[in-house]
Amino acid sequence: MPILPIDTGRYGTPEMKRVFQEETRVQRLLDVEAALALAHAEVGNIPRKDAEKIAAMASTKIVKMERVKAIEKEIKHDIASLVRVLSEVCSSSGAYVHLGATSYDIVDTANALQLKDALEIISEKLATLEGVLQRQAAQYEETVMIGRTHGQHALPITLGFKFAVWGYEVSRHHQRLSDCKTRVLVGKMSGAVGTQASFGEHAGRIQELVMKRLGIHAAEISTQIVQRDRYAEYAYILAIIASSLENFATEIRELQRPEIAELFESFEKEKQVGSSTMPHKRNPETCERICGLARIVRSLVVAALENMVTWHERDLTQSSAERFILPELCILTDYLLLLMSNVVANLRVDEKRMLQNIDLTQGRAMSEAVMMALVRKGVNRQEAHELLRRLTIKSEIEKRHFREILFEDKFICGKMNAKEIDEALNPKNYLGTAIKQAKAFAKRD
Numbered sequence: 001m002p003i004l005p006i007d008t009g010r011y012g013t014p015e016m017k018r019v020f021q022e023e024t025r026v027q028r029l030l031d032v033e034a035a036l037a038l039a040h041a042e043v044g045n046i047p048r049k050d051a052e053k054i055a056a057m058a059s060t061k062i063v064k065m066e067r068v069k070a071i072e073k074e075i076k077h078d079i080a081s082l083v084r085v086l087s088e089v090c091s092s093s094g095a096y097v098h099l100g101a102t103s104y105d106i107v108d109t110a111n112a113l114q115l116k117d118a119l120e121i122i123s124e125k126l127a128t129l130e131g132v133l134q135r136q137a138a139q140y141e142e143t144v145m146i147g148r149t150h151g152q153h154a155l156p157i158t159l160g161f162k163f164a165v166w167g168y169e170v171s172r173h174h175q176r177l178s179d180c181k182t183r184v185l186v187g188k189m190s191g192a193v194g195t196q197a198s199f200g201e202h203a204g205r206i207q208e209l210v211m212k213r214l215g216i217h218a219a220e221i222s223t224q225i226v227q228r229d230r231y232a233e234y235a236y237i238l239a240i241i242a243s244s245l246e247n248f249a250t251e252i253r254e255l256q257r258p259e260i261a262e263l264f265e266s267f268e269k270e271k272q273v274g275s276s277t278m279p280h281k282r283n284p285e286t287c288e289r290i291c292g293l294a295r296i297v298r299s300l301v302v303a304a305l306e307n308m309v310t311w312h313e314r315d316l317t318q319s320s321a322e323r324f325i326l327p328e329l330c331i332l333t334d335y336l337l338l339l340m341s342n343v344v345a346n347l348r349v350d351e352k353r354m355l356q357n358i359d360l361t362q363g364r365a366m367s368e369a370v371m372m373a374l375v376r377k378g379v380n381r382q383e384a385h386e387l388l389r390r391l392t393i394k395s396e397i398e399k400r401h402f403r404e405i406l407f408e409d410k411f412i413c414g415k416m417n418a419k420e421i422d423e424a425l426n427p428k429n430y431l432g433t434a435i436k437q438a439k440a441f442a443k444r445d
Contacts, residue, residue, distance in 0.1 A: 006327075006328070006331055006332075011293065011331070011332065011335050012331040012332070012334070012335050013121075013331075013334055013335055013338055015121055015334075016118065016121050016330060016331050016334040016335070017331060019114055019117045019118050019121070019330070020114065020118075020326075020327035020330065020331060022065065023060050023065065024114075025110070025114065026060050026063070026065065026068070026082065027059070027060050028110040028113045028114055029079070029082055029106050029107070029110045030058035030059060030060065030063060030082070030086065031058065031110070031113065031214065032105075032106045032109045032110050032113075032187070032210070032214065033054065033058050033082075033083070033086060033097060033098060033101075033106060034054060034055040034058035035209075035210045035213040035214050036098070036099070036100075036101060036105075036106075036189065036206070036210055037050070037051040037054035037055060037058075037096060037097065037099070038051045038052075038054075038055055038209070038213065039189075039205075039206045039207075039209035039210045039213070040096065040099055040100075040206065042205075042209050043202035043205050043206060043209070044202075045099070045200070045202065045206075046096045046099065049093075050090075050092075050093035050095075050096050051093075051096070053090055053091075053093035054086070054090050054093055054094075054096065054097055057086065057089045057090050057093075058086060062089050063082070063085050063086050063089060064085070067085050067088075068081045068082050068085050069081070071084050071085060077103075079103035079106055079107065080103070083097055083098045086098075100189070100191060100198040100199040100200070100203075100206070101189065101191070101198075102190075102191055102192045102198075102224055104224050104225045104314070105187075105188055105189050105190065105191070107319075108187060108188055108222075108225055108226045109187030109188060109189075109210070109211075109214065109216070110187075111231075111322075111326065112184075112185045112186055112187045112214075112216045112226075113187075113214060113216065114326070115184060115185060115234065115326065115330070116181075116185045116215070116216060118330035118334070119177060119181065119184075119185070121330075121334055122177065122238070122241075122330065122333055122334050122337065123174060123177055123178070125334055125337035125338060125341070126170055126173055126174045126177070126241070126337060127174065128337070128341050129170050129337055129340055129341045129344070130167055130170045130171055130174065132341050132344050132345045133163045133164070133166055133167035133170065133344060133441075134167060134441060134442045134444070135345075135442075136159075136160070136163045136344060136345075136347070137160040137161075137163040137164045137167060137438045137439075137441050137442040138160065138438075138439070138442035138443075139160070140158065140159035140160040140163065140349065140438075141158060141160030141161075141435050141438035141439055141442065142158055142160065142435055143158050143159040143160060143349065143351050143354065144156050144157075144158055144354065144355065144358070144427050144428055144431070145157060145158065145159055145162075145262060145354040145357070145358070146354070146357055146358045146365060146427075153358075153360065153361050153364075153365045154365070155365065155368060155369075155430065156358060156365070156366075156427035156428075156430055156431060156434075157431070157434050158431060158434045158435055158438055159263075159349065159354070160434075160435070160438030160439075160442070161434040161435070161437055161438045162251075163344075163438070163441075164437055164438045164440075164441035164442070166244075166248050167441050168441060169244050170244065173237070173240065173241045173244065176237050176240075177237060180233055180234060180237060182217060183230055183233060184230045184231070184233060184234045185216050185217065186211075186216060186217045186218060186219040186226055186230065187210070187211050187214065187216050187217075187218060187219070187226070188207065188218060188219045188222045188226055189203070189206055189207040189210050189218075190207070190219075190221075190222045190223075190224075191203075191224075192224055192313075193223055193224055193313045194221065194222045194223040194224060194313060223312075223313035223314055224313050224314035225310070225314045225318065227308070228304070228307045228308045228310070228318060229308055231304055231307065231322070231325070231326070232301070232304040232305050232307070232308055234304075234329070235300055235301045235304035235305075235325065235329055236301055236304075238297060238329045238330070238333040239297050239298045239300070239301045239329075241333055241336075241337070242293070242294040242297035242298060242332070242333055242336055243294060243298060245290050245294055245336045245337065245339075245340045246290060246291045246294035246295075248290075248340060248344070249284075249286075249287035249288070249290040249291050249294075249340065249343070250287070250291060252265065252284060252287045252343065252347070253284045253287045253288065253291075256284045256287075260353075260357065261350060261353050262349070262350055262353050262354050262357065263347055263348070263349060263350075264282070264284075264347065264348040264349075264350070265282075265284045265285070265286055265287060265343055265346075265347070265348075266343075266346035266347070266348060286339055286342070286343050287343060289339065290336050290339050290340060290343075293332050293335070293336055294336060296328070296332060297328075297329060297332050297333055297336070300324075300325050300328060300329050303321050303324070303325050304325055304329075306321070307321055307322065307325070355427075358427050361396075361402075362395055362396075362399075362400070362401040362402050363395070363401050363402030363403050363425050364392045364395055364396065364402045365427075366402070366424060366425045366426075366427065366430060367388045367389075367391075367392050367402070368430075369424045369425070369429070369430040370388055370406065370412075370416075370421070370424045370425070371384045371385055371388050372424075373416060373420060373423075373424045374387075374388075374412075374415055374416070377415045377416065379415060387409075387411065387412075391405050391406065391409060391412075402425070403421065403422070403425055406421055406425075407421065
């Protein structure tokens, strides 16, 4: 009976869940056993025909899950159970199954194969999200909105600029994932404590052949396990990806509030229900889901860091934790990327409301623009800042538009004419390089 929401189908994409489903996991373990047998044959340790028989039988179509689980129930060891069943189906060739290997030669190498598949899927999702952000940056490169700091109105920006900021962040994550491959995607054939004694004189060559066949690198050195700093790094990268997505989602949630109402998640008007009791509700449900699941992803980093600690050449504390950590990290991060791509691609933008919101402070958000105009007229920057600070307070207290206050001030009018004041108060005239930066992101390869 399914219990966790990944198992019930609520969260996760089919392609990523296939990477971590039980049958795929067992097949990856069998792939490693097959590669090991063929490597032994290559160096002359076992007959070629026996290695080929093992490779041919190393399939979940032949090695039945039911049989493996039945044996595991008796002997309490999953890899030993798999080895027994594979040996059974290989008849006399079964004598060479798992030759020289310890369980985690098989497990850690299979882990690398799964993480490699997962990394490729996540990389594709990152590329998709970056592409969506590029398209949105191009579409809204000149859409003016207020920039906010500390939750307060700051200076005008463009929506395209905001998307560009997010997009470059996604691009950095893509680079981080690429950079970690050589450290994370490694397997090993090093035996019970890492000395490779059980593999004999051809130990190094056997490990090399196994990894070459499987398409991954060998760990430079290992004990009974590959050291878990590798998995901790992978977990950390996925966690910061998830944290970025939560950051984007939080911004969208804030901008969807009725008091702001500038951006909105898509809402299926014909069928979608926002609340079981309030018919009017249109909640940013997907963004809230992203925020919630990102917290789960981050929490898994703690367990991954704890797993770096082991007694001597290994203990079994990593095993149980990683059965949760690795699948959940990858499945949830992949799913979050899919959700965010869909949200951003289908955002509803209220450009008129954005312009209206800029004027909520009655022009005071343009005080820096006026200050810089005065500086260009030769006014001391500090003196200009203090003057405009007092004038913005006067505008706020008297609830009068900042333009009106400026036109009443003799010093301001002595330095700037009406046209210059109005130009300084126009948000579209104080965007700096925002549009240029949005364009640059939108056009990058």
